[in-house]
Amino acid sequence: MARTPRPDITGPARVRFAPSPTGSLHVGGARTALFNWLIARNTGGTFVLRLEDTDAERSTGESEAEILRCLTWLGLDWDEGPFRQSERGAVYAAAVDRLRETRAIYPAYETDEELEAQRVAARADKKAPVVRGQRDRTPEEIAAFEAEGRRPAWRFAVDVAGETVIDDYVRGPVTFSHGAIEDFVVVRSDGSPTYNLAAAVDDLEMGITHVVRGEDHISNTPKQMMVIRALGGETPAYAHIPLILGPDKKRLSKRHGAASVEDLEAAGFLPRAAVNALALLGWSFDDKTTMFTVPELVDGFSITRVSKSPAIFDMTKLKVINGRHLRLMSAPEFEEALVGWLRQTGYLEGKDEALVRASAPLVKRKISTFAEYDDLAGWLFRPLEIEPEAWDVLMRDVKHSIQVIGGGLGRLESLPEWTPEAVKDALQDQLHVMGEAARDFLEPQRIAVTGRTVSTGTYESLALLGREESFARYRSTLGRLAEQWAAA
Ligand code: GLU
16 A cells, blocks of 8 residues: 655754764765755755764774865755764763663673673574663672673663654654664763764754664664653654665675765766765656756755665766766856866876867867866877777778878868868868768868877867877878888
8 A cells, every 4th residue: 555655844954964984975975965955955954964983993083074075075064063972972971871860771791792692592592683681680789790890881771562663754664673672782881872872862962853864774763762762852753765776786886986975076076966966866856857956956855755765876877967067067167167177186287278278168068077088188288199999990991091181181281270160161171072971081080180089079179289280190190091001
């Protein structure tokens, strides 16, 4: 039976992005941040940024800085924070005191070996390997353990007969029987709070109304809901968004072209196109629209249109989206963005910037990411080098190649002015004079000077390269072809 979907989130929503600063900002994290940000912006709500750095060994300042930098690059500005869990020890200690007073948690003195024995016994019994501590230790037992030097972990006393239902925005109602939920640790034996405690306390204390996060967290949710309820709070609403896989249905990794925001940056994506593409990982507006500006996403995003099946990250589609955003730019905006990216990646060093700028309108028509600039226009900055595929095209019929390239050169040599229009008129006229088909005549001309099967257009390429350099390249290509012809 079809389920009546939950009505959309109406604002103002207080949402949060809560990354663990243990590495780069991966695509899945960025998508989570984006969905939260879109909800905050389209409900007139608040986007809270919280760094979950309670794992002191794995959390680093570099990772934190990288996450903030990537969010900024994407344009996902936060309204509150960044808060760091490592600086909120007092908040967690106060919550733990309250949980202790109401006996929602208890000190568990079981050793690792004892806990493992419980798991083994449960498995032998074909039951879920759920561990629980002994909840009703006498003061004498406790004193004896302490005298031995044992320090307890504090565990949550799960109401084993009960169940917790998440009315999930994406997955619908999800029921967890408590029999399968262990008495999870809230404070480790070294006194540090666990993720499940800190996240629940923070969501409550920060007044978070909607928790939108990856599906991999769904088994934590009933635990966090229990903590919040034990503290007398109301649980937020939850939305668990689907995993992101590569086109081969495997977990997303760098093999798929990009796995982090940094990879997208390095691949020459525009932030707005990255945002557009990230939004489509699990969400759709309808079944056909793929181009969105950021304001359109803010207007159009709805958590009720997030799918629960895994999202597929397809670099080819991403590039198409990026190319379309590039073509929507005005000529000056494109030129500045291109030059900025080439400068940042060091590509401009030792190159004629004016020539790069002059090439911008030419590449704009074909380019899908800035990283393709060299493929399209790099030939302008290097001595002529004919790539093997391009040489094969010329070698298909050496005699014909010599005739058309020679014919093109002869005609261009008599040109009084050197502009794309003049070059175009001359070559068009020449191809008619020679009775050639356009492609058969023009492709060899382009290869003769660019050395490539894929590059900027023929006339513009010649115009950019300049008269003398164009002639030099024509002659060099003709020379090589003549050698082949003589040898044959
Ligand atoms: N810190 C968790 C992570 O990076 C996110 C937890 C959450 O959103 O509640 O996976």
